[in-house]
Amino acid sequence: xxxxxxxxxxxxxxxxxxxxxxxxxxxxxxxxxxxxxxxxxxxxxxxxxxxxxxxxxxxxxxxxxxxxxxxxxxxxxxxxxxxxxxxxxxxxxxxxxxxxxxxxxxxxxxxxxxxxxxxxxxxxxxxxxxxxxxxxxxxxxxxxxxxxxxxxxxxxxxxxxxxxxxxxxxxxxxxxxxxxxxxxxxxxxxxxxxxxxxxxxxxxxxxxxxxxxxxxxxxxxxxxxxxxxxxxxxxxxxxxxxxxxxxxxxxxxxxxxxxxxxxxxxxxxxxxxxxxxxxxxxxxxxxxxxxxxxxxxxxxxxxxxxxxxxxxxxxxxxxxxxxxxxxxxxxxxxxxxxxxxxx
Ligand code: AMP
Ligand code: TRP
Numbered sequence: 001x002x003x004x005x006x007x008x009x010x011x012x013x014x015x016x017x018x019x020x021x022x023x024x025x026x027x028x029x030x031x032x033x034x035x036x037x038x039x040x041x042x043x044x045x046x047x048x049x050x051x052x053x054x055x056x057x058x059x060x061x062x063x064x065x066x067x068x069x070x071x072x073x074x075x076x077x078x079x080x081x082x083x084x085x086x087x088x089x090x091x092x093x094x095x096x097x098x099x100x101x102x103x104x105x106x107x108x109x110x111x112x113x114x115x116x117x118x119x120x121x122x123x124x125x126x127x128x129x130x131x132x133x134x135x136x137x138x139x140x141x142x143x144x145x146x147x148x149x150x151x152x153x154x155x156x157x158x159x160x161x162x163x164x165x166x167x168x169x170x171x172x173x174x175x176x177x178x179x180x181x182x183x184x185x186x187x188x189x190x191x192x193x194x195x196x197x198x199x200x201x202x203x204x205x206x207x208x209x210x211x212x213x214x215x216x217x218x219x220x221x222x223x224x225x226x227x228x229x230x231x232x233x234x235x236x237x238x239x240x241x242x243x244x245x246x247x248x249x250x251x252x253x254x255x256x257x258x259x260x261x262x263x264x265x266x267x268x269x270x271x272x273x274x275x276x277x278x279x280x281x282x283x284x285x286x287x288x289x290x291x292x293x294x295x296x297x298x299x300x301x302x303x304x305x306x307x308x309x310x311x312x313x314x315x316x317x318x319x320x321x322x323x324x325x326x327x328x329x330x331x332x333x334x335x336x337x338x339x340x341x342x343x
Contacts, residue, residue: 046118
C-alpha cells in the first residue's frame with residue numbers, strides 16, 4: 001500500500017482533461033491506497049495572479065474534488081497554504097539544492113524564466129519536493145511535464161539522507177496505466193487545458209449542459225466520414241473516441257466499432273450525452289455544497305495534514321542542526337481553524 005499525492009493548482013477552472021487524467025484516478029484509488037489531495041495555492045503565486053481569483057478557484061477546486069467523489073474519510077484533502085510546514089520545508093530543502101539544479105528545470109524555461117520572472121518560479125520545484133517529502137509519499141502519479149520535478153525530489157531526498165542521516169522517504173513518479181490525454185476540441189493538436197487562450201474547445205466541469213453540448217457538436221473533425229480510430233491521421237475524431245472511451249471505460253477502438261456506417265454527427269451526439277451524463281451529477285453535488293461544508297473539510301484536512309507534516313519538519317530540523325522547533329501546546333489545533341467563509 002503505497003502512499004500517493006496529487007496537487008491541484010488553482011490557476012483556472014477545472015476541465016474534462018483534469019477529471020479524466022488526474023481527479024478520477026485519485027478518486028478510484030483512494031480506498032486502496034493512502035491518498036493525499038491538496039490545493040496547491042502557493043504554486044499559483046509563482047506567475048502573475050489575481051488574489052481574489054486564486055481564492056475563488058481554491059474553493060471551486062476543493063468543492064469539485066468533493067463533488068467528483070474524493071472522500072475526506074479516506075483521502076486527506078486540504079489547502080497547502082493552511083499548513084505552514086510546506087513553507088518551512090521549502091526553505092530547508094533549498095539548503096540542499098544548487099542554483100544550477102533549479103535553473104535546469106524545463107518548466108522554468110518554458111514559463112518564461114528570465115530576469116523578470118518571480119524568484120518563486122525558479123524555486124517552485126523545491127516547494128513541490130517539500131509537498132511530497134512532508135507526507136512520506138512513495139508514489140507520485142504525474143504526467144510527463146512533472147517527471148523532472150519528481151526526479152529532483154528524489155535527488156534532494158537522497159542527498160539529504162546521505163548528508164544528514166535518514167530523514168525522508170524517497171518517492172517515485174508513476175504514470176497512469178491508460179494515458180488518457182484529452183485534446184482541445186477546437187484544436188485537436190493541443191492539450192485541453194484550463195488556461196488555453198480560447199475556451200471554445202475546452203469542456204469545463206462547471207459548464208452548463210447546453211454549453212457542453214454546443215462545444216462538442218462544434219468540435220473540429222477531420223475530412224472523411226468514417227468513424228475510425230487513427231490518432232495520427234484523424235486527431236479530431238480520435239479525440240472524440242478517446243473522450244467517449246474514457247467516460248465509458250472502454251477502448252476507443254472498440255467504441256469506434258459501434259459507429260460503423262454512421263457519420264460524425266452520431267458520434268458527437270453520443271459524446272455530448274456521455275459528457276453531460278458524467279458532469280451533471282457532479283454539478284448537482286457541487287451546487288449542494290455550502291462554503292461552510294467546504295471550509296470544514298479543508299480545516300479538518302489541514303489539521304490532520306499538519307500533524308504528519310510537522311513531524312517530518314521536526315526530523316529535518318534536528319538532522320540539520322537546528323532545534324526541534326516550537327511544539328504546539330497539547331490539545332491546541334496545529335493550524336488556525338476558521339470555519340465558515342472562504343479566506
Ligand atoms: P494542469 O491543469 O495542467 O495543472 O494539470 C493538472 C492535472 O490534470 C495533471 O495531472 C495533468 O496531467 C492532468 N491533465 C490536465 N489536462 C489534461 C488533459 N487534457 N488530458 C489528460 N490529463 C490532463
Ligand atoms: N506542479 C504540479 C503541476 O503543475 C502541481 C503540484 C504541486 C504537485 N505540488 C505537487 C503535484 C506535489 C504532485 C505532487 O501540475
